[in-house]
Amino acid sequence: MMTVVTMGCSTPPVGVALYTCSNIMGCSVEETTKYSIPYYVAIGITLAVCIFIPQAVLFLPNLVYGGAGF
Numbered sequence: 593m594m595t596v597v598t599m600g601c602s603t604p605p606v607g608v609a610l611y612t613c614s615n616i617m618g619c620s621v622e623e624t625t626k627y628s629i630p631y632y633v634a635i636g637i638t639l640a641v642c643i644f645i646p647q648a649v650l651f652l653p654n655l656v657y658g659g660a661g662f
Contacts, residue, residue, distance in 0.1 A: 603625075
């Protein structure tokens with residue numbers, strides 16, 4: 593959930609973090625967005641792994657608490 597919220601805060605048009613960082617760095621929102629595209633791709637890949645391979649995310653909780661094996 594926090595990964596999705598973080599991505600929402602850093603993407604236009606509502607991205608509060610995007611506008612704040614652009615203002616601090618003194619560059620345009622478009623330029624900041626252009627240079628953050630690789631990070632958006634990495635976040636997307638991370639979300640895809642979490643969604644389509646739940647065993648990767650649930651490995652440690654299942655190991656500690658003895659969860660059901662998928």
